[in-house]
Amino acid sequence: MTEPDIQAPAHFIRNRIRKALDAGQYQRVITRFPPEPNGYLHLGHAKSIALNFSMAQEFGGYTNLRFDDTNPAKEEQRYIDAIKEDVRWLGYTWKHECHASDYFEQLYAWALHLIDQGLAYVDSQDAETIRAQRGTLTEPGVESPFRHRPPQESRDLFERMRAGEFPDGAHVLRAKIDMNAGNINLRDPVIYRIRHLSHPRTGDQWCIYPSYDYAHGQSDAIEHITHSLCTLEFEDHRPLYEWLLNHLPVPSHPVQIEFSRLNLDYTVLSKRRLTRLVDEGHVNGWDDPRMPTLAGVRRRGFTPEAIRAFCSEIGVTRSDSVIPFGVLENALRNDLNTRAPRTMAVLRPLKLILTNFPEGETEWLDAAIHPQRPELGTRRVAMTREIFIEADDFMEEAPKKFFRLKPGGEVRLRNAFIIQCHEVIKDEQGHVLALHCTLDPDTRSGRPGADRKVKGTIHWVSATHSVAAEVRLYDRLFQVPQPDGDKTVDFITHINPESLVVVADARIEPALAEASPGEPFQFERLGYFTPDPDSTPKRPVFNRAVTLRDTWAKLEKQGA
Structure with a gap:
């Protein structure tokens, strides 16, 4: 990646990471940017990308680009390609390109572990019923009649779900946590659902897919992510993130930290x-x-x-x-x-004819490529008898403080000389077709009148040497x-x-x-x-x- 553009300001995430490193909790910082490959990245993602990559870079670590490809209904390869192009364009380089689908087998094995430990069960209710039983912020949830299904029965059903025996929606796998929890995300969330869809990477190998909440934290753990930096809408999901990490034999325990979205x-x-x-x-x-x-x-x-x-x-x-x-x-x-x-450049051209400039001749003028960077040199600009100016830079009946071109008035042509308008050419409807002007030769660069001041300077291009x-x-x-x-x-x-x-x-x-x-x-x-x-x-x-x-x-x- 390129070096940081400006001095990085202090903020609470940087301070928290530095404190943890100083305490010896980590040897280096490993972050990840985990987009869903179901659309294009926007400016809000840019803030997250910049934060994840800069924190890892600053503290001697690295960042993974991990695609959260757990919903094959909306994911496409073109989105994956576009996301990689955008991250590269922003100036960042990831250590590993990962996909949640890389871990489907491990995630499935851990789901079986939860079932065997009595911490997950297969629910055979439909999605609408499960949603209604979750309760509200003021009312507790209602336990599913399948909540106490024996682990052996749930395991058998879950294995058959994977084998493709059941149609979409027939069963789901839910974590068994607490239907009375104040945080609705802990009320036995669905962690697997049946979807008979071909996956962009795994094809038809799977017909059950993990939820984002289940796959995300465990993917972080597999990759030994130290800091899972998320926007604030994931704050209420953090207790579930931590519950799953605490109840599974994962190889590491990432820390989730939330920040405000853009x-x-x-x-x-x-x-x-x-x-x-x-x-x-x-x-x-x-x-x-x-x-x-x-x-x-x-x-x-x-x-x-x-x-x-x-x-x-x-x-x-x-x-x-x-x-x-x-x-x-x-x-x-x-x-x-x-x-x-x-x-x-002239956006809305109005022709201007310099009546005292020789017909058929071209005079090449030097203009700075960049006024604050003389090392870039100059470019050649063609001056001819006929040029174009912006139509807005001329007004036939101009107010007192109009300092651009008007009949009888003077302006300086940028990088050239002062001109005066002496005739307005119109069509039968009274529309302005062209202006006849004269140039003051003494106001050219190097001439005695080059420093003569007028209140207006306008831009222009040659009529014959422009595109x-x-x-x-x-x-x-x-x-x-x-x-x-x-x-x-x-x-x-x-x-x-x-x-x-x-x-x-x-x-x-x-x-x-x-x-x-x-x-x-x-x-x-x-x-x-x-x-x-x-x-x-x-x-x-x-x-x-x-x-x-x-x-x-x-x-x-x-x-x-």
């Missing part, structure tokens, strides 16, 4: 809601740049360095909070500002900070209709047409952009990763 405003991180966005066509797949999936933000132009810095900045606590999306965007701005080459491009302007997917906060309103109604604006006829500097997907650029005055995988040299396509400034913060302030 919550971002203006987005949703629920897998169910993300799936709905994709299935109903509100976005263009799991890697749509508006999606909070790692595949989506990568395609949009986010960098792994920015995401790791973001995870470090928000810290690790046990308090639930909502992180402003602007914090994530600022992490990207801070990263790209230091290394993204500068270039010029047509499609530019996709991505913004926040939702219009409100908490799109799923009101359960009485469908979160879909909060989708931002301006979350994607496609500009089909932008103009860019020619060298950009050869750029590779993910390569970052700052389009001067416009924001940070990267080529999309759809991009080709003949038809470049660029995605806006983030604007130069947080415009949403300004809007929120105005609305306060």
Whole structure:
């Protein structure tokens, strides 16, 4: 893995691990990242990935990537491949690639051990009945009529369950703990169920599959995980995690520690809601740049360095909070500002004709690749008689504080000279077709008037030495900070209709047409952009990763 991007801040998990190491409880730290291969990773997973890998790395250990493949109904190889790609992209390397299915035989043997010890039994009730008998937070559960089934009978049934004698739902295996427990997870939880489904890795070898709660802790123990770092929704599951470890002959006893999950405003991180966005066509797949999936933000132009810095900045606590999306965007701005080459692009071109520039000639100007990194040198920019400027940079009837181009007004063309507008060319409907301007030759670099000041500087590209491009302007997917906060309103109604604006006829500097997907650029005055995988040299396509400034913060302030 790459070295940490910034100084790691103290937090309660780091302090607890350090204290345990100092006390000699562990020789090294071994963690795991255990995703279910039934979907794509999102930004919430990035926080967990960063924490698990960084803790092991910091304390001289390692991290396993373990796929919790206990539900063959939803698991696919494409998800496994995507998860591995995402973890690698974030900059992390796992020690072992593991699968819960690697341990199916051992987990089955331990289930038989629980049965033989009178700590598990086969229940022959249906799922709805078992669910109803669990009770509530204020009422105890009801014991199953099969709770006292003799161990020999339960073992026989469980072995026949494995042999495939029974249909789905005919029986389940439950741990025998306490139906009066205050924690509902201890009320004889189901640890095995029958599912006649082919598994992506084990094929038709099994027709019974362990529950997540049963497989997780024992997989940790088999791999000698020292610290099982989970989000807070697993806190109520910890007593079951520990009960199973304490009642099975496992080779090690991991410690589960919970931390708060990532919550971002203006987005949703629920897998169910993300799936709905994709299935109903509100976005263009799991890697749509508006999606909070790692595949989506990568395609949009986010960098792994920015995401790791973001995870470090928000810290690790046990308090639930909502992180402003602007914090994530600022992490990207801070990263790209230091290394993204500068270039010029015009999104909505307006033709400008320099009437005193020689027809047919091209003047090559030098422009800095990065103003704070002179070691990168300069790039050549073509100046011609006809250029394009942003349509928004001209206003025929401009207010007093409009410091861009207007009739009779002056602006400086970036990296070039000062021009003055003296004629507006319109069509019969009164639409502006072009501007006639003159350049002031004394304001060129090296001339006596090069330092003459004007209040406006605008960007531009040559009409003949630029390339047509499609530019996709991505913004926040939702219009409100908490799109799923009101359960009485469908979160879909909060989708931002301006979350994607496609500009089909932008103009860019020619060298950009050869750029590779993910390569970052700052389009001067416009924001940070990267080529999309759809991009080709003949038809470049660029995605806006983030604007130069947080415009949403300004809007929120105005609305306060």
